[in-house]
């Protein structure tokens with residue numbers, strides 16, 4: 001059978017076309033301390049320096065063996081772009097959002113007219129370009145961004161869920177604003193060489209907000225991003241945390257190519273709940289990948305593969321302290337899986 005490049009293989013896998021074997025990729029954050037030590041690009045500097053970011057992303061390929069490169073490593077650059085307060089990360093911890101900027105429609109007005117040519121958004125776009133120039137012929141270039149629901153929450157802060165339940169006008173207004181930003185940002189990533197877009201929307205979770213709210217406040221916005229990417233022949237992968245098993249049939253309507261599921265999701269049930277997207281996941285990043293042995297990684301991988309997962313990968317972001325040997329084992333299990 002034809003040997004595909006990793007880029008062609010993932011392209012085909014995400015479109016349910018025939019492939020020779022499973023691609024070994026990761027759609028969530030890939031960096032670890034072992035990789036940082038191997039390549040010399042460390043957190044927190046690698047969050048804010050395009051060269052270092054690209055170098056550390058590359059280590060996910062050269063050290064862990066992932067057949068793709070992916071940036072960035074956190075989900076705060078977008079909120080930071082709109083002026084939210086950020087708690088800096090360190091060698092092991094990612095940065096987090098601690099101060100929010102929009103209480104009402106007036107505050108939201110002030111955010112309009114932003115530029116993608118500034119701040120960490122510009123740095124991430126530059127890192128995509130560096131990686132694409134080096135690996136674009138051979139490897140998939142995965143551009144990742146926070147999804148509109150979680151970004152709106154970052155911008156709005158603690159009031160977000162209350163506003164959602166009381167149906168405040170700021171909710172759809174913020175979601176429209178964030179989605180327009182997401183589409184523009186994703187297009188810029190594609191212009192710089194990204195061929196796959198990972199939408200990380202942790203709190204748009206069925207487990208947290210239920211089906212009715214997901215359908216109203218997340219689905220149309222995810223669909224807008226997926227549609228815009230489809231026009232460019234760019235695949236989308238949607239990652240949402242929590243046990244989304246019973247929400248998958250609704251999430252599937254967004255038209256994304258793949259849904260990345262948490263370790264709490266039962267893969268067999270999950271694959272039965274979708275018609276369009278493939279299900280990817282869902283090795284436990286903490287209990288198995290971080291704290292387990294390579295043998296336990298192999299066992300967990302076999303279970304997920306036997307249950308019919310579309311692509312074997314991690315169930316959420318990789319923990320920075322994860323041993324390379326465990327990542328390599330998961331990669332090996334994916335590569336050895338024949339269809």
Ligand SMILES: [Zn+2]
Pocket residue numbers: 202239240241242262315316317
């Ligand atoms: Zn997650």
